Amino acid sequence: MRVTTRPIEGQKPGTSGLRKKTKVFMSKGYLKNFIQSIFDATGGAEGKTYVLGGDGRYFNVEAAQTILKMAAANGAKRVIVGQGALLSTPAASHLIRRNGADGGIILSASHNPGGPDADFGVKFNGPNGGPASEAVTEAIFARSGEIDAYCIADERDIDLSKIGMQHIGCMEVFIIDPVADYARLMESLFDFPKIRAMFAGGFRMRFDAMCAVTGPYAKEILEGRLGAAPGTVVHAEPLPDFGGMHPDPNPTWAHELMDEMFGADAPDFGAASDGDGDRNMVVGQGIYVSPSDSLAVLAANAHLAPGYRAGLKGVARSMPTSCAADRVAEALGIGAYETPTGWKFFGNLLDAGRATLCGEESFGTGSDHVREKDGLWAVLLWLNILAERKESVGEILKAHWRKFGRNYYSRHDYEALPVEVANEVMDGLRARLPGLPGTDLAGRTISSADDFAYADPVDGSTSERQGLRVVFGDGSRIVLRLSGTGTEGATLRLYLERYAAGPDGLDQEVQAALAPMIRAAEELAGIRAVTGREGPDVVT
Ligand code: VG1
Ligand code: CO
Secondary structure (H helix, E strand, O other), X not given: OEEEXXXXXOOOOEOOEEEEEHHHHHOOOHHHHHHHHHHHHOOOOOOOXXXXXEOOOOOHHHHHHHHHHHHHHOOOOEEEEEEEEEOOHXXXXXXXXXXXXXXXXXXXXXXXXXXXXXXXXXXXXXXXXXXXXXXXXHHHHHHHOOOOXXXXXXXXXXXXXXXXXXXXXXXXXXXXXXXXXXXXXXXXXXXXXXXXXXXXXXXXXXXXXXXXXXXXXXXXXXXXXXXXXXXXXXXXXXXXXXXXXXXXXXXXXXXXXXXXXXXXXXXXXXXXXXXXXXXXXXXXXXXXXXXXXXXXXXXHHHHHOHHHOOOOOEEEEEOOOOOHHHHHHXXXXXXXXXXXXXXXXXXXXHHOXXXXXXXXXXXXXXXXXXXXXXXXXXXXXXXXXXXXXXXXXXXXXXXXXXXXXXXXXXXXXXXXXXXXXXXXXXXXXXXXXXXXXOOEEOOEEEEXXXXXXXXXXXXXXXXXXXXXXXXXXXXXXXXXXXXXXXXXXXXXEEEEEEEEOOOOOOOOOHHHHOHXXXXXXXXXXXXXXXXXOOOOOEEO
C-alpha cells in the first residue's frame, strides 16, 4: 500500500542516529517517513536482507511491527529480528556481518532515558555492520525533506515472541534468539575456561544492566557460561522505561554500582552498560577506571586474550578522548588514529585493517570483531586480563600509570542550555582560537588551537567543525563541543586533560589535578559567565 505523505522537518540524524522525544516518533507519519527515507536513500529495499531489533524501550515493539510491514511493502527479501524485537547494538552489528545482510535498523536512543515522556531513536547501519557514514546519513536526511509517499503492507502483526520463520506477504521474517550468536562470538575471542576458573576460585563481580538490553546477554554469558554467582547481574530485565533508571553507565547514573564498589565488602570487579549495550563502565574495588584509561589498559594487555594474541594493528580514539592510548600505541609500534566523536568514524579504519581497538571517552570501547562499540566485550576483555594477570584492577591501573604516565581526565557537561547560549559560548571561543598559540595560560604555553577537522585516511572524506581544542606544550588539553545526541536544548561538553609523567604525582584526586585546566577553560570560554550556571550538571 502506497500512502501519500509530506516531509517532516528536522529528521536529521545526530552523532548516533535520529533521536527525538518518544511522542514525536509516535506522531503521525514520523517513523514511517524516516524509515522510507532510509530505504529510498540507500537504493531501495527490493530483494534486500535487514537485521532489526532494539533496546526494549517504550514503543520498541510497535516500531518494529511498523518497520517489518514497511520492509515487506518495499520488497525486502528477509528481515532477521531478535525475539521480542530485542537486540543490543553490538549484537545487531554482528548479525549484519554474520548474515551478509544489506543493513540493519536499531531502535534505540542509547543512554537517553526511555518511556512515553522520554526519548526514542532509530539508527541505520550499513552492510559492514557499522553506523551509516556521514554521506549516507546526509542522503537519508535529504530524502526526508522531499519524501511524498511511503509503502506499508496492510497485514497483521508478526508474533515476535516465536522463534523461527514467519512471513509478511512473500517477505521472510526470521525471529532469532538475540543472545546466542553474540555469546558464541564472545566465546571465540576470550578464554572462557580461564575466566570460569577465576569465578570458581571465588572472584566476585557485579554487573548492572540498568534495566536495559544487556541484562539477558550478561546473564547468559557471565552467570550461565562463565559460572559467576547467581545475582551477579542486577537490574537484568529490560523494561520499557528502564525501571525509571537513566541507563547511562557513568559514576553519576550508575551510582548504586559505585556505592557498592566503594563500600565495605566490595566485589573484585564492577561494570555497567547502557540502554543499547554498546557502552561500558568498569570499576575495581574502591577504584574507578576512566574510559580513556580503560582503552589504554586494554590496548596494552589485549594480547593476553586469545582473539588478540597476534597483536593489534592500530588503536583509534575520538579526538576528545585522552591521549593515554596514543602512548601505548607508540610503545607497541602500531598506528594511533584520532577521529571525530561517534563510532561511524571508526568504520573505515576497522574495515581497512588499520585499527583493531577503538575507544571514546564516553564509555565506549570496541574492536574489529563488530563495527560498533561493545559494552560486554570490554567487560569480558577486562575479565580475561584479570584472569591472566591475577592482579586487582587497582594494581593493573597503577602499574599502567607508572609505566606510561597518567592522563588525568574529566568531562564536564552543561545540559539543556538554550541553544543560542550554547552557541554563544562556542562562537566566543572559536573566535579566539587563532590568537591563542604562543600565549601563556595556567602556567603553560598554548602550542596549538583549532576547530578539529578530520580527513579520513581511507576514503579521503573530510568532516569539519568537530570540536574546539586548545593544546598546551606539556600535552594538557581543553576541548569544547556540542552534543549531538540530546533531545532538549543544547548540551555543552567540556573535556579536560592533564598529563603527569610520574613517578611522582600519579595519585591525585582527578578534579584537583585538573584544577588549573578547569580555571583555564573558564578563562578561555567563559562557560559559567555566559550561561549563568554555577557548574556542570554531570562530571565524569
Ligand atoms: C555521545 C558521546 C559519543 C558517542 C555518542 C553515541 O555523543 O559523546 O562519544 O559516540 O554519544 O553513543 P554526543 O554527540 O552527545 O557527545 V551511544 O551509546 O548514545 O550510541
Ligand atoms: Co549506546
